[in-house]
Amino acid sequence: MIDHDQHLLTDETILKKIVREAKITPKESVLEIGAGPGNLTRELCKVANHVTAVELDTDFLNELALLQEETGNLDIVFGNALDYLKTDHPHFLVLVGNIPYAICEPLLQALFREAFSRIILMVPTGFAAKLTGETSIGVRTAAFFTVTTLFPVSRKAFEPPPKTDSVVIRLTPKAGNRLVQLTLQQRDKKLGNAIREALIQRAIEKGSKMTKKEAGKQLNTLPLRKMQETKIASLSCSELQTVVSSLKRL
Structure with missing residues (x-):
């Protein structure tokens, strides 16, 4: 049973496109938020030195355990991604994730204190518009990141389909004030x-x-x-x- 606001990305073309946009090198470690059954995780493991995948839903334990054994460069953390970011976690250069709407804003706030070099997120179209528009979260985000819209993702690329379309964005840290x-x-x-x-x-x-x-x-x-x-x-x-x-x- 799919829970926790889970809409699983199943379109392989989109999965591979996200990984390309992340521009991950073989020496880089990646943090993935919202691994689900590991569809995107598998593609990340092909290009990264190491992947740490955070997933809240333990229903995916078996799939992720099998993927961990298969890849050899994957760690799995079951729990809340926001809680994980508060821990003394390893340093990651890249963050990639398919983010449920419910945690989009809290996650952004948490990322204000992090030191990733690149962040690639799939978010609902409406939230992406808030980040680039005249909104309070837009003002706060602009103090820390340059937000770039990369490409749209139809709701048909997910199972089950969400109520809205999504968009993949890049957050590039900036020096700022x-x-x-x-x-x-x-x-x-x-x-x-x-x-x-x-x-x-x-x-x-x-x-x-x-x-x-x-x-x-x-x-x-x-x-x-x-x-x-x-x-x-x-x-x-x-x-x-x-x-x-x-x-x-x-």
Whole structure:
């Protein structure tokens, strides 16, 4: 029985195209999120040095165990991908995944703290539009990644077919503004607290120190007083744009 918002990609042409777009070299390790029965996993194992596949549904245990034995370069982790990213996991250069809609935004937020060189994700078309549009998640994502739409995927490529079509996107990390990034990583904190913590952390990264009082003084020079008590997750797109432009002054 397929569960956990699972729609399995079965179109071999699309599977191979995703792997080509990932441009994986024989020396690279890959993290796959949402392995399912291993359709994409098998193709990744053909080109990567090593693949770690994370899958929530233990119904796929037998298929993945057989694939692990067959390939010889596959590790399988059964559990929640968001929980896995919080662990002290190995360093991966590439992330590939067919992402259920329910975890698209939480996953993006988690990736703000990761250090992949390339990220290839299949997401619902509507979510891809949010990432590239004038939306709050779009503003947050743009602080960390350049988002490139690679190609569309019809719902007919899945079993069972989802209600919407999908699109494969590439997220390319960019240097960006470090203060903006450190602030937006703290999605669940009030804006004022997040900025103070970000100022202190940026100072540490530069090899210097800053007290909370000093950070507070800098915070109060910004035109953000009305938003300081609002959680970053609750800020609108226009408010986030104001935050980003203000932080770039410091």
